[in-house]
Amino acid sequence: xxxxxxxxxxGCGIQLAAESPQYSMFTRGYCVALVCPGAAGIGSTGMMTExxxxxxxxxxxxxxxxxxxxxxxxxxxxxxxxTRFSLDLKRAxxxxxxxx
Numbered sequence: 001x002x003x004x005x006x007x008x009x010x011g012c013g014i015q016l017a018a019e020s021p022q023y024s025m026f027t028r029g030y031c032v033a034l035v036c037p038g039a040a041g042i043g044s045t046g047m048m049t050e051x052x053x054x055x056x057x058x059x060x061x062x063x064x065x066x067x068x069x070x071x072x073x074x075x076x077x078x079x080x081x082x083t084r085f086s087l088d089l090k091r092a093x094x095x096x097x098x099x100x
Contacts, residue, residue: 012091015028030049030081032047033089035089056074056083063079
């Protein structure tokens with residue numbers, strides 16, 4: 001990671017939580033995202049919940065946090081936090097915000 005990228009991440013309050021040759025894990029608050037090196041975008045963004053890592057999904061126009069074997073409706077605040085984190089991470093990493 002370049003010093004410029006690290007500075008952009010820090011400016012957004014995003015931390016590099018784990019890194020391997022296959023992925024980097026970024027966090028902020030309860031939000032988590034996995035990024036594969038060299039990928040055009042970032043992977044799905046999720047939140048840590050009582051049942052583990054849950055990903056924001058939409059079903060019939062409604063937001064849910066889906067974890068293995070469990071799904072719960074997402075609050076407006078959770079949708080906002082997850083969406084903001086994802087956009088900030090994309091910008092900090094220099095990924096087009098329109099990319100997944």
